[in-house]
Amino acid sequence: MNARVFLLLLWPITASAQGFAGLGTDVDGFSSPQRPAQFDFPIDHGPHDDYRIEWWYLTANLEGLDGTPYGLQWTLFRSALTSDVGKGWSSPQLWMGHAAVTTPDAHFVTERLARGGIGQAGVQADPFEAWIDDWQLVGPDFATLTVTASGPDFAYIWS
Amino acid sequence: MTNAGLLALLSHWRRNPMQLFTLVVGLSLATALWSGVQAVNTEARASYDAAAETLGEGMFAQIIARTGTIPQEDFIALRRAGWLVSPVVEGRLDGIRLIGIDALTSPGGLTPVGLSDGKLTVDMITRGILFATQETLERLGEVDVRKFPSSDVAPAVILTDVGTAQILLGLDGQISRLIVAPQQPIIQPPLEVIAPNFELIPPQSGSDVGRLTDSFHLNLTAFGLLSFVVGIFIVHGAIGLAFEQRRPVIRTLRALGFPLVHLIALIAFELVGISVLAGMIGVGLGYFIAASLLPDVAATISGLYGQSISGTLQFRPEWWVSSLLIAVGGTALAAAASLWRLACMPLLASARPHAWAMQARRSRLIQAVFAMFLLVAASLLGWLGSGLAAGFAMLAALLIGAALALPVILDGLLTAGARHAKSIIEEWFWADTRQQLPGLSLALMALLIAMATNVGVSTMVSSFRLTFTGFLDQRLASEFYVYADDAQQAASLRAYLELRVDKVLPIQSANQDIRGLPSEIYGPIAHATYRDNWLFLDAAPDAWALIEAGQAAAINEQLARRAGIAIGDEITIAGHPFKVLGIYGDYGNPIGQVIITEAKFAALFPEISPLSFGVRIDPSRVTALSLDLGTHFGLTEVNMINQAGIKAFSLAVFDRTFTVTGALNILTLAVAGFAILMSLLTLATMRIPQLAPIWAQGISRARLGRLEIVRAALLALLTTALALPLGLSLAWTLLAVVNVEAFGWRLPLFLFPLDYARLAVFAVVAAVIAALWPATKLARTRPADLLKVFANER
Numbered sequence: 001m002n003a004r005v006f007l008l009l010l011w012p013i014t015a016s017a018q019g020f021a022g023l024g025t026d027v028d029g030f031s032s033p034q035r036p037a038q039f040d041f042p043i044d045h046g047p048h049d050d051y052r053i054e055w056w057y058l059t060a061n062l063e064g065l066d067g068t069p070y071g072l073q074w075t076l077f078r079s080a081l082t083s084d085v086g087k088g089w090s091s092p093q094l095w096m097g098h099a100a101v102t103t104p105d106a107h108f109v110t111e112r113l114a115r116g117g118i119g120q121a122g123v124q125a126d127p128f129e130a131w132i133d134d135w136q137l138v139g140p141d142f143a144t145l146t147v148t149a150s151g152p153d154f155a156y157i158w159s
Numbered sequence: 160m161t162n163a164g165l166l167a168l169l170s171h172w173r174r175n176p177m178q179l180f181t182l183v184v185g186l187s188l189a190t191a192l193w194s195g196v197q198a199v200n201t202e203a204r205a206s207y208d209a210a211a212e213t214l215g216e217g218m219f220a221q222i223i224a225r226t227g228t229i230p231q232e233d234f235i236a237l238r239r240a241g242w243l244v245s246p247v248v249e250g251r252l253d254g255i256r257l258i259g260i261d262a263l264t265s266p267g268g269l270t271p272v273g274l275s276d277g278k279l280t281v282d283m284i285t286r287g288i289l290f291a292t293q294e295t296l297e298r299l300g301e302v303d304v305r306k307f308p309s310s311d312v313a314p315a316v317i318l319t320d321v322g323t324a325q326i327l328l329g330l331d332g333q334i335s336r337l338i339v340a341p342q343q344p345i346i347q348p349p350l351e352v353i354a355p356n357f358e359l360i361p362p363q364s365g366s367d368v369g370r371l372t373d374s375f376h377l378n379l380t381a382f383g384l385l386s387f388v389v390g391i392f393i394v395h396g397a398i399g400l401a402f403e404q405r406r407p408v409i410r411t412l413r414a415l416g417f418p419l420v421h422l423i424a425l426i427a428f429e430l431v432g433i434s435v436l437a438g439m440i441g442v443g444l445g446y447f448i449a450a451s452l453l454p455d456v457a458a459t460i461s462g463l464y465g466q467s468i469s470g471t472l473q474f475r476p477e478w479w480v481s482s483l484l485i486a487v488g489g490t491a492l493a494a495a496a497s498l499w500r501l502a503c504m505p506l507l508a509s510a511r512p513h514a515w516a517m518q519a520r521r522s523r524l525i526q527a528v529f530a531m532f533l534l535v536a537a538s539l540l541g542w543l544g545s546g547l548a549a550g551f552a553m554l555a556a557l558l559i560g561a562a563l564a565l566p567v568i569l570d571g572l573l574t575a576g577a578r579h580a581k582s583i584i585e586e587w588f589w590a591d592t593r594q595q596l597p598g599l600s601l602a603l604m605a606l607l608i609a610m611a612t613n614v615g616v617s618t619m620v621s622s623f624r625l626t627f628t629g630f631l632d633q634r635l636a637s638e639f640y641v642y643a644d645d646a647q648q649a650a651s652l653r654a655y656l657e658l659r660v661d662k663v664l665p666i667q668s669a670n671q672d673i674r675g676l677p678s679e680i681y682g683p684i685a686h687a688t689y690r691d692n693w694l695f696l697d698a699a700p701d702a703w704a705l706i707e708a709g710q711a712a713a714i715n716e717q718l719a720r721r722a723g724i725a726i727g728d729e730i731t732i733a734g735h736p737f738k739v740l741g742i743y744g745d746y747g748n749p750i751g752q753v754i755i756t757e758a759k760f761a762a763l764f765p766e767i768s769p770l771s772f773g774v775r776i777d778p779s780r781v782t783a784l785s786l787d788l789g790t791h792f793g794l795t796e797v798n799m800i801n802q803a804g805i806k807a808f809s810l811a812v813f814d815r816t817f818t819v820t821g822a823l824n825i826l827t828l829a830v831a832g833f834a835i836l837m838s839l840l841t842l843a844t845m846r847i848p849q850l851a852p853i854w855a856q857g858i859s860r861a862r863l864g865r866l867e868i869v870r871a872a873l874l875a876l877l878t879t880a881l882a883l884p885l886g887l888s889l890a891w892t893l894l895a896v897v898n899v900e901a902f903g904w905r906l907p908l909f910l911f912p913l914d915y916a917r918l919a920v921f922a923v924v925a926a927v928i929a930a931l932w933p934a935t936k937l938a939r940t941r942p943a944d945l946l947k948v949f950a951n952e953r
Contacts, residue, residue: 090285
């Protein structure tokens, strides 16, 4: 079993009833969301490294110029291996990007993995930018976002 | 019924334990050599696989910087431009290769070891862990990082995370190279646009080290197969004999109503049982053979090809299962003809065992035709074929063709001998020897093959050694070699030496790929030492003058052959074109080599300055000079070596390289010797009816015994005489075809008459010893037993 398969198991891909593949359970050292929570935007659009997992998620139903319907999805997950604060390569933060396109008769999907701490992936609150490799969700404000993703058999850019 | 039938069949072995012994031991020996070689190959291959998987060398395209290391920002920039590349940081830690990778982005299979342990993955990323074999970790000194032993990592390599490697190697923010994932996104800017200083190297195919070592393993496999074939000859003989002798039992069983199909199934079952038993013994023996050969194979591989393989053997199912299968398969092959004959035999066919010998005579013509065909094929392959496969096919055709021709040739020789017989007893001797030939021919074929191999391989190794020694004398022309620790010391050392010796020859080299092959570029100064001693195998006129003028280069033979470079072709060194004007022999070097002038070298590789020097000096002054340098520069034994020292070391490496070949050679000969002994023993018991009439006519038993010994010696001598030309053709094929493909150099053939004479004596002595026991048995046969022959005559 190689690391790739193993790491996939770490990720909260399937939000099962038991709670995010076990990542929803309490682990010492991480913060847990408390009620009542007061959000502070735009800062809270950025990452919260003291929490174990979080993700930035966009789905869209689109129509082509010829009337063909398309489904589009773009997600960036952040997952921390430990609650330590590591710098550079020793950062415990891992990132996974997931992108998909559906047409009436086909489904395209691809993903990316990246280490935190080296600039390969991350999220910046203001001006908002979430990225992994060449994929990004970016814009001066949330009304004018541009989203890009690419894989071996499809790519999209939409704004 | 099955039980009764099986008991009846098995009773044969109880009455002929020697035959059972021959069968089991023959098969075990055959399997042992085969499985030993397979075990060595499997172990080596596992090492290469581990190396390929963990290092990603050869499998994937890579990106390197022309200027050295790649800044980490550039790696991020490439990723952010849509290039799926994975960072690798490498260097040496305590002289051991340390490789840092990123498990998240490395292409499939490139991850270190089995990371099924989640905690280990987390720790590797956040804290750093060094993965290596136990052996490698023990060589590593004190480091502040956790060590984790794993047998999946290639030998002599430490694997860790990129970040850990950067810290340990002092390469903060730097990447050594980038591995390009095989699948890239459909939209991607060209590499030149993002990083103009980077170079994309396509995946290595063709002539990488893996393929080079393949040829070495093919050599070993060929040897294993040869031993197996020799062993199967024994098994074939033993099974054929057992079938013949069991004819009466089989006839009786069938006459009693035992169905033929049932009988064949029982015999097949019995043979499978015996072969599995013998196969298991063979695998056990093979393990010991492999375990004792492996350290030498490891030394050979690293000496010849610069590849590391593990020196410890694991009991891998790949080889022992295949060895068991080949034992059963070999037995099936050896028994197929006998089983077929049994299936076709009429119910009440004659049960006389002598049908066997008659049969052999009838098939002689077919055998001769087939032998001719194989020998013609061998010469055609030698003439028209090219490549390693053709070389080995030629060897196989030659050996098998000659083996098949052996009985025919021996028969002819014996007939000729009979014509010169002066007495009746002599005439009987020749005729009787001819009559025994069918029974002995399998063993003699085995002996022929084993001896021819011995002659061939020892000629090859000795020719190689002779050429190599001569080559060392030429190449190591300087009387004294000295190595500086750093550039500063080197400069003052050079200045010091210039004033005191005849000539100082700086030795400097750079590593470069020439036409995709790893090579070393040397930049020697112009001096008579090179002109006089580096003899070209092939060169243009005035080659040295033009090379010294800086316009041209000389390359070694292996580079010329592997890259297909001929005199007059152009090669590129560090972006600069050079015309190849000379090709020189460079035996024992695994990689390519190029010589250019010192001035050109300095221009192309300004960062490299020579650290070692060859010193031309009167040999009598060497000792004084080394003492002088010791006091002046504090140089120790490690930094200074005289010519004799290097030569001795090089020859020691060379000799170790061929230890494996020598060991396999002797084992094959031993198997053949065993075959002769067993055949003679079997024949001795069968021959009583033939000898009884001679004894009855007044020839004493002692004399009959002596004649038996003479006969064995004669046959061995004749076989040796035939093995010699065969062995020399074998040596030629090895030197001119196989070596060229396997190592990249062609060697001249030398003859070693004394060695051949010794081998002949050895063969005759072995045959006499083998004949001694049956002959003594014969001489001691009670007259009553001899008389019984007449009473029981069928």
